[in-house]
Amino acid sequence: MYVAFFGLAQRPFGLAPCEGAVHWTDPHWHDFERLRLALIDGAPLALVLGDTGTGKTTFLRALLRDDTLTGIFRPAFHANPIGDGPALLRWILSAFGAEAGAAEPDRLLARVETVMAEIRAAGRLPLLAIDEAQGLSTAGLEMLDRVARPGQGAGAAFRLVLSGLPELEPHLEQSHPSFLDLAQDSQVRLQPMTATETADYIRSRIVAAGGEADALFDPEALALIHRHAHGLPRLVNTICDRGLNAAFGADRTCLDGAFLRELLADWQDTAGDGICLFEGPAPSLPPRPKAAPPGARLRPVAQSPPPETAPETAAAGSARPEADRVNKPVSAAASVPEPCPAPARLRPRRTRLLAATTGAALGLAAVFVGSTLIVGGPDDPASPGNTGAPRLATASPFSEGRSEAPLADRLRAAETASAETGAAAEHLTRTRIAAAEARLAETRAELDRLAARRRDAIQETAAAEARRAAARVAADRATADFAQLQDRIAEAELRLDALNGRLSAGGAAPLTGVQATAARPVPKPDPGSGPPPEQRTEQSPEPKLDPAASPLMLDAAPADARVAQRQYRHALASSDPLDIAIAYSRAAVNGQSRAAYYLGQIYEVGDGVERNIDTARHWYRIAATEVVAAQVRLDDLPEGPADPDRATARPLAAHLAGGVIELVWQGSGPFLVELAAEPGPPQARFATALTAARLSLPADLALNWWRIRAGRNAPTDWQRIEPR
Known part of the structure; x- marks a missing residue:
């Protein structure tokens, strides 16, 4: 084998490509x-x-x-x-x-x-x-x-x-x-490969086998291979494989154009009709020899014309152009076998003609001798005219009359048996057809039952999907109602805390139980009865509430679309995570739903602020009215009620302009925003579950300080509000 001789790891031009080395044109x-x-x-x-x-x-x-x-x-x-x-x-x-x-x-x-x-x-x-x-x-x-x-x-x-x-x-x-x-x-x-594709194909097969691309074939040899193989990969493999085998026998490390041309000439049929390698693809090539043993492998052997070949025959074979002998279009029905037997020596044309003539004469003689052994015919009295079958000359010695009767009986018996056999076959065929039709009817009935079951299953599936969708809608509605109820409870707790603070400042007992939700009715005095007895003797003036003991509950200021757009653009252009969170917060409290959605993502992942799922849920709920993705994120967030005892708050920014203040903080609520003219008792409050607020300040109060109270925890330190 030539593999080790050329320094290859495996045979490069087998019928199957090397492992993982399929070459694609x-x-x-x-x-x-x-x-x-x-x-x-x-x-x-x-x-x-x-x-x-x-x-x-x-x-x-x-x-x-x-x-x-x-x-x-x-x-x-x-x-x-x-x-x-x-x-x-x-x-x-x-x-x-x-x-x-x-x-x-x-x-x-x-x-x-x-x-x-x-x-x-x-x-x-x-x-x-x-x-x-x-x-x-x-x-x-x-x-x-x-x-x-x-x-x-x-x-x-x-x-x-x-x-x-x-x-x-x-x-x-x-x-x-x-x-x-x-x-x-x-x-x-x-389609067949072009000349360039053929050269690339050969080089890739050599490299895949562990060799150097241009070490085995020179450019002229590559062109010859493409011309003789017509760009067909299988023929390219056959020429290259047997060419390398011949070069190994000749102790040559490279196949050049001259050596390959000599090999192709040696593989040429002695009659000039084709090459053994290409039997089948070209119309002028000889058919595959039937006597070749399977698995036989070709070794290139030079063929010289036999001595008995006529001069004119040899001249005609040599005068044929090479293009007519080899370079012809490939037939679609041709097949190229892997093993190709060595070309057999063909007899000279005169010898083949003489053999054919002799064989024909011998055949005619055999026919003539055979006909002499058969006698009888249409006009021969020794041959029965109704049977039309020839009879040998050494016929049976029985008379004609005695031999006709048994023959007629046999014919009638054969006809009867044939009729019975045909009837039995017809009956069997009809029985099988009836059985097949019965099976077909059963199959169709089973298919109908399966189709009905399938329709029922589809209807049941559709009904189940409808019930599931309705249950999902009801669950979403219940979740939204529960969230709103939580917000209302938190707001009520904050208001209750504020009311208890005012009552404690006035010396009254704090409200508990039912008193926290329903005030005791006060009886209306009778206009004619005068003041109560305990108040008739001494007239006391009406007490005035201390602003520190009764903080004013502030209202949210209307949204400003210009501020929302300006802060939204500022957040998009900023690279500081905390600055982005503050800008999105100010845009969100001014009605920018997309900013509220992004703020929910920031609190969900903790980007620039402390991660808090409850705060993210509140911002997603604000954005869900206009942003569909916010509702999707709400559905994916884990459910869990807010814990007022674990609430935290940290002020971030305050902006005061035109009697409207915007406050931003971070943490987990519920929150109570407190404002005052000086650090001390708060003079105004605002309850919210969000981490930002836009408030309208009263004109008669100069509120310059603010702080945040988260849940039931202590408030933060007072923060100075710098007007801008």
Whole structure:
């Protein structure tokens, strides 16, 4: 073997490419991608057409090994399909690794459908690739049409990839034109390689085998290989493989153009009719010798004309141009076998003509001698005219009358037996047809029952989906109501705390229990009765409430769209996470829903601020009225009520302009915003569950300080409000 001689790791030009070394030309790669995408997009049928040796099998196997397709499909491969419909079903089951057994067609068909359903239930789609599909019989195509049902799209049992010679297309058009309609956008035709592609192909095979790209063939040799192989990969492999074998025998480390041209001349037939390597592709090449043993390998041996060859014959053979002998178009039906026997020496033309004439004469003589052994005919009295059968000259000595009666009896008996056999066969056929019709009726009834069950299941599924959607809507509504109730409870607790503070400042007992929610009714005094007895003797003036003991409850100021837009743009342009959170907060309290959505994301992940899911939920709820994604995030957030004992707050920013103040802080609520003219008792308050507020300040109070109280915790330190 020449592998070690040329320093290679393996044989570079075998019929199968080296592991992981498939060489793609640009047209072949374009065809591969187009067919791969067509299968991914749901094409039910794909066709791969090409002449012999263009690489259809390699193309097909690379397609079945593609990582993307193997993740979607369960591929199976079948080559050279033969037989009728049941035989094809057995081949399909074997290709998918299932046992077929000897069963009738209906059971085989049911078995195939069961196997395909199991593959789909496993999460993949069956994909059957058939190579040399031009050998499919009409019965095989009908069975494929019956099993695969490619015209039904997603209901097909499996996807099909048919590969074969160009005559596959007219075969399908004649037998099943619907197949061609399905493959209009998923059909490729593999073409021979160009000279440049052939050279690149040879170099890539050498490199994949562990050699240097330009170490074994010079440019002239590469051009000769392309010209003699017509750009067909299989012929290129054959020439290169046997050329390297010949160079190994001649102890040459490189094949140049002169040496390869000499080899091609040695492989030329002695009659000038072709080259043994290319028997079949060109019309003028000789047929494959039938006497060659299988697996025989060619060694290039120079052939010289036999001495008995006529001068004119040799001259005619040598005068033929090389282009007529070798460089001819490749036939579509040609096949190139892997082993090629050495060309046999052909007899001279005169010798072959003499042998043919002698054989014909001997045949005529044999016919003449045989005819002399047979006597009788239409006019011979020794031959019965009603039978028309010849009789030997040494006929039976029985008389004509005695031999006719038994013959007539035998004829009548044969006719009777034939009639009985025909009747029995007809009865058996009718019985089988009746049984098949009964099975068909049962199958149709079962299909009707399955269809009814399927309709019931679909209706039940639709009803369940409707109930599920209604339950989901009710759950969302309940969640929203619960959140609103939590906000109201938090606001009520804050107001209760404020009221208790005022009562404690006035010396009254704090409200507890029912007193916290319902004030005790005060009886109306009678206008004619005068003041109560305990107040008639001494008139006390009405007490005045201390502003520190009764803080004013502030209202939210109207939103300003210009401020919202300005702060939103500022947040988009800023790179400081804390500055972005402050700008989004000011934009959100001014009505910018998208800013509230982004602020919810900031608190959900803790970007620039302390992470707090409850605060993120409140901002998402504000944004959900206009931003759909905010409602999606609300559904994904874990549910959990706010804990007032664990609430925190930290002031971030304050902005005062035109009697309106905007305050921003971070933490987890509920919150109570307190304002005062000087640090001390608060003079005004505002309750909220958000981390920002826009408030309208009273004109008669100069509120220059603010702080935050989170839940039941102590308030933060007083913060100075700087007017801007």
